[in-house]
Amino acid sequence: MDDSNRIHINNLPLNKNISDLMKPTLNKIDLVQQFLNNPSYTSDLESFIDDNERQKQYLYKNFTDEMMMYTFVHKPSHIQEEYNKKEETKKEYIRDLLQFYGMLVSHEEFFKEDVVDFTEGSLLKNLDRRHVRRYQEWLKNEAPLRNRKIGYSIATMARKIVVIKSFLKWLHEVEYIKIPLHMAFLNNEVRMKDRPDRDLSYVEAKALIDYYQNHPFNHALLTLLATTGLRIQEIAQGRWCDLYYDSGIGEYYFRVQGKRDEIRHALIKKLVFERLQTLRVRRRLSPHLDPTDKTPLFTTNRGKAYDFRDLSKYVTNIIKQTNFDFIKYKQGNVTPHWFRHYFAQEAHRSGAPLLFIQNTLGHKKVTTTEIYLKEIMKKENDAAQYIDEKKY
Structure with a gap:
């Protein structure tokens, strides 16, 4: 597969009205969101994977971070469709992945200074354990919420971390990243004492x-x-x-x-x-x-x-x-x-x-x-x- 066949995030064929999507008001994360929410690319990405396998190459050769996120969200795990992720589940995954990836994009210049031998073309491949821990701290202490509170509750943070850990674990399993970053998260299990009382008499x-x-x-x-x-x-x-x-x-x-x-x-x-x-x-x-x-x-x-x-x-x-x-x-x-x-x-x-x-x-x-x-x-x-x- 040569580079001409790659899905570039800055030139996504999201639909026939691509010119409308390329307005200056749309930033990179907006485009990524529309890409991830569009199920029509599943067969294309599967074809890319099949081509790489046919040529005895790395299955995800030439895949971008965005393509890996898409594959993780939409890839089937069961032969029976009804046992795969439901649309609502996919939306939840996309929401949490976008929040995580959005933080990486907004700190790209920091990564270039912080990471020795920074690899161009991928932020996920440059992640290290300290970055994962820092993201977990941001969720707890710094994430701005709509109700003007700062930081997510333990239960909400735990739910978000489950998605990110699963994604990072999969990236390691398929050898897209070399470090088992999913193991870098601190324990955030919701204990009984941390659960809010929801009692009505x-x-x-x-x-x-x-x-x-x-x-x-x-x-x-x-x-x-x-x-x-x-x-x-x-x-x-x-x-x-x-x-x-x-x-x-x-x-x-x-x-x-x-x-x-x-x-x-x-x-x-x-x-x-x-x-x-x-x-x-x-x-x-x-x-x-x-x-x-x-x-x-x-x-x-x-x-x-x-x-x-x-x-x-x-x-x-x-x-x-x-x-x-x-x-x-x-x-x-x-x-x-x-x-x-x-x-x-x-x-x-x-x-x-x-x-x-x-x-x-x-x-x-x-x-x-x-x-x-x-x-x-x-x-x-x-x-x-x-x-x-x-x-x-």
């Missing part, structure tokens, strides 16, 4: 639901979250046809596709179903069960499906707008995810076995479910409850 959850009893959309959405423990993403992608009545059991169910494409059937209480029907009537949609009705479970005012991020922000905002005193004392914003914790705790208080709660929430490991219940179980296991207060 029954009184608090009920107060939030009742506050919006005259608002069909909010009322149905908050009730659904509290009584099912569903993820906001599962709700956002849900359709009316996913609701059905099981005559054998005598209950309504909502078919959801969770993480790892696992199908779960969430029990929908009759009260919740009625509130969903009220919302449907308000939206001028049929409230009757229909296996052919593919309209979203929760629609925008224009009848479209919500992006789960937008729906999550919406829930966070309507909770904040209640101005309840207890909201002010919580650790951070009360988000939809708090209701998963609430559901687990309320189910536990009501006598549900731990295994039932795990299966309902779709947790792969029971230890994850135990995290949701850590505080309530501590209180239940408090030895002081065995002391008879009448003795004093």
Whole structure:
């Protein structure tokens, strides 16, 4: 493969309107982002790899840093497509990789001074362990966030590091870089004490639901979250046809596709179903069960499906707008995810076995479910409850 066949990041055939993409307002990272988000190059890069293999050359000969990032994000890992990375997962990978690579690009001149025998044409090949550690420190202490805070939380930082470590490990495995940089990160495991409390009492959850009893959309959405423990993403992608009545059991169910494409059937209480029907009537949609009705479970005012991020922000905002005193004392914003914790705790208080709660929430490991219940179980296991207060 000669250089004429290379995909150069400054001359990417992103689409037919390439002239629009080359406007001065677009910097290198903007172009890289558009490149990584465009799935049409997968077959081209695979052909380059095949050509190199055919010629008994290094598989990634003439690949740029950007091409390596693209391959890492889009390369299939399983023969069955449904087991490969989902689009949302790819977007998350791209976001974290771009943040990492953007830092490298913005400090290119520093690398040229700091690295002995700097290799032109690649920033990743010039990385050393100290640079990786410095990036981890930047995430912790210097990264500017939208809410004007500095530095990511331990949990967010840990999630980002997982992606970068995986990428660097792969680069080393395929011999694109010589140093096992993924081993340079300091341990950033999220310990139990570092996890924020996301506890809502029954009184608090009920107060939030009742506050919006005259608002069909909010009322149905908050009730659904509290009584099912569903993820906001599962709700956002849900359709009316996913609701059905099981005559054998005598209950309504909502078919959801969770993480790892696992199908779960969430029990929908009759009260919740009625509130969903009220919302449907308000939206001028049929409230009757229909296996052919593919309209979203929760629609925008224009009848479209919500992006789960937008729906999550919406829930966070309507909770904040209640101005309840207890909201002010919580650790951070009360988000939809708090209701998963609430559901687990309320189910536990009501006598549900731990295994039932795990299966309902779709947790792969029971230890994850135990995290949701850590505080309530501590209180239940408090030895002081065995002391008879009448003795004093």
